[in-house]
């Protein structure tokens with residue numbers, strides 16, 4: 755104990771907060787590295803030349819350590835002792851608007867988003883795209899996970915590894 759007016763806690767105590775955002779977009783699963791026949795065989799109905807649409811749901815999760823943790827470091831943000839927040843969800847909402855809604859909502863992913871000109875617009879690649887965009891906007895170590903529901907049954911998780 756170091757003379758503080760609070761008790762330090764042994765071990766890691768980490769809080770996670772999540773903001774959910776939905777957006778609509780269309781796409782076509784098609785690889786320029788494959789022939790037309792190979793594309794049809796691999797991607798099936800998702801290779802339809804005129805594309806198809808989804809109502810995507812994205813869960814953005816950030817994390818912060820409890821301020822009493824003994825393992826303080828500069829890499830992982832803390833739940834602020836005064837505000838009680840890992841980060842203000844109002845700020846996260848603004849970053850989600852910039853990283854997800856403006857570039858992706860009501861867009862044709864393959865035609866409107868330069869990133870997908872040569873990258874197949876699978877949900878895996880979409881999760882990487884969103885991670886790369888958001889991680890640039892947030893303080894270091896804050897972003898924990900991007901989870902995308904392409905459909906109710908098809909779900910992808912990316913943690914930046």
Ligand SMILES: Nc1nc2c(c(=O)[nH]1)N=C([C@H](O)[C@H](O)COP(=O)(O)OP(=O)(O)OP(=O)(O)O)CN2
Pocket residue numbers: 783800806875876877878904905906907908
């Ligand atoms: N590894 C991946 N496989 C597939 C992806 C993907 O992003 N990563 N995406 C698709 C398609 O985009 C497709 O739209 C999936 O739709 P669908 O198969 O219709 O979705 P459901 O499984 O939820 O529908 P049901 O037919 O009701 O089962 C395909 N593969």
Ligand SMILES: [Zn+2]
Pocket residue numbers: 781800806807808
């Ligand atoms: Zn699809």
